[in-house]
Amino acid sequence: MSERTSYAPGTPCWIDLATPDQDAAAEFYGGLFGWSVEEDENAEETGGYRVATLKGQAVGGVMKLMQEGQPPAWASYVSVEDVDATAAKAREAGGTIMVEPMSVLDYGRMAFVVDPTGAVLGLWQPGRNVGAGIVNEAGALVWNELNTRDVAAAKDFYGAVFGWDFDEREFETGTYTSIKLGDDTVGGMLDVNGRVPDEVPNHWLVYFASDDADATVEKAKTTGGSVAFGPEDITEVGRIAVLVDPFGAAFAVIQPDPAMGAGS
Numbered sequence: 001m002s003e004r005t006s007y008a009p010g011t012p013c014w015i016d017l018a019t020p021d022q023d024a025a026a027e028f029y030g031g032l033f034g035w036s037v038e039e040d041e042n043a044e045e046t047g048g049y050r051v052a053t054l055k056g057q058a059v060g061g062v063m064k065l066m067q068e069g070q071p072p073a074w075a076s077y078v079s080v081e082d083v084d085a086t087a088a089k090a091r092e093a094g095g096t097i098m099v100e101p102m103s104v105l106d107y108g109r110m111a112f113v114v115d116p117t118g119a120v121l122g123l124w125q126p127g128r129n130v131g132a133g134i135v136n137e138a139g140a141l142v143w144n145e146l147n148t149r150d151v152a153a154a155k156d157f158y159g160a161v162f163g164w165d166f167d168e169r170e171f172e173t174g175t176y177t178s179i180k181l182g183d184d185t186v187g188g189m190l191d192v193n194g195r196v197p198d199e200v201p202n203h204w205l206v207y208f209a210s211d212d213a214d215a216t217v218e219k220a221k222t223t224g225g226s227v228a229f230g231p232e233d234i235t236e237v238g239r240i241a242v243l244v245d246p247f248g249a250a251f252a253v254i255q256p257d258p259a260m261g262a263g264s
Contacts, residue, residue, distance in 0.1 A: 002137045003057060006130055010162040010181045012144040013079040013131030014124055015206050016061030019072050019247050022050055025062050028223055028245055032216060033139035033208060037062055042105055057133030059140050072249040075112075076144045076204040077122035078162060079131060083109045086123050086161060090115075093160040094153075103127075115157050117148045119202040136209060142254060143207035144187040150202075151177055151191050171234060205242070206251050213239040213255035220245075231255075 007013040019025040026037035035052040043049065050062045065072065080086040083101045090113040091097060098120060099112035108127040114120050124131065134140045148154045155177070158164045165180040166189070177189040192202070210216040213231045220243050221227065228250060230241030238256040245251070 002134055002140070004131065004133060004135060007079040007126070008181065008184075009079055009081045010164065011079050011184075011186050012076055012141075013126070014060065014077040014122070014129075015074055015132070015141055015144075016049075016063055016077075017072070017074050017249055018063050018065050018070060019245075019249060020065050021247065022048065022062050022064060024246065026050070026052075028220075028225065029062075031223055032219055032225075033059075035059060035139065045105060054134055054137070054139050058129075059132055059134060072245070072247040073203070074206045074249055074251050075120065075122050076206055077110070077124040077131070080123050080125050080162075083111050083123045083125040087111045087113060089161045090123075090157075093157050095157060095161070104129075113161075115146075115148075115202075116153050117150045117157075117202045119146055119148060119154075119204055121204055138209050138211045140209060141206060142209040142256070143252075145205045145207065145252075146187070146189045146202070147192045147196065147205050148189060148202040149191065149193050151189050154189055171237070173234060203250075207240075207254050208251065210253045210255050213241055213253050216253050217241045217243065 029035050035054055037050050037052045040046050040049050040051055048064055052059050052062055087097055087101050094116040096114045098114050101111040103109045106127050107129040109125040111123045112120055132141055136142050146154055155166050167178045169176050178185050179187040217231055224246035226244045228242040228244055231239050233239050236257055238254045240254045242252045
C-alpha cells in the first residue's frame, strides 16, 4: 500500500532533512525524486519548515539547521501513542533525550532520543499530521535502517522502547537484522563495523525507492551529489546505493528486487 492515513505505534512514519540551504535542497531533491517543496502555511511559527510532496502527498520535511555545528542530516521518526511516556521509556532503557517532548502547533507532538549506541531518532505523536502520506513508491520513503556498531545494545534498547522483535538473515554482504512489529517488518539494522569510516557516527539511514537506481545515482552526481556506496545488487533485496547530497546529508536509494515486498 503506497498511500497512508495512519501508522501503528512503533512504525517509522516520517522523515525530515536539516540543511543549511532549503532552496538548494528543494532543487536537488525535486530534480532527483520529482518532489515539490513548499513553505508551510504556518512557516513563521514553525521556523520556516517546508513539506515535500509527491503526487500531492507529503513525503517528508525540509528544515533549516537549528544550531551552530549541527550537521546536515536526514532524521527518521517513529509513530507513538504518547511521546512523553515513550521518551521516559527511552531514558529508562539507557537512552538520552536530545529534544524534550514538545508540541508542534496542532500537527503533533515530538521528541528526539539518542540510543545507547549514539544514533538519533525522532518520536512523533500524531495530531493533524499522521506522517508521510505516500511511501513505497519511486521517489518516496521505502525503508528505515539503523547503521550501528553495536546491534546487540540496539536490540535491547529498541525492544524495550517500542516492543520490536528482530529476525536475522545472512546475505552475501553479511548478517542483516530485520525489525518486526508484530507480523510486519518495519525496518532494519546493519552492523557497520568495518563498513564505514570511524568518524561516521551510528545513525538512522533513510531509503528512497527508485525505478532505476543507476539513473538516480547519475542524476545525483550531475547535480552536486556524491556516491558513498554502490550501486550494488543485493540478492532478493534490490540494487542499492548510498548518496550524499550537496551539503553532506547521506541517504540511500533502492531499486527493489521484484521478489521483495518492500515496506516502511
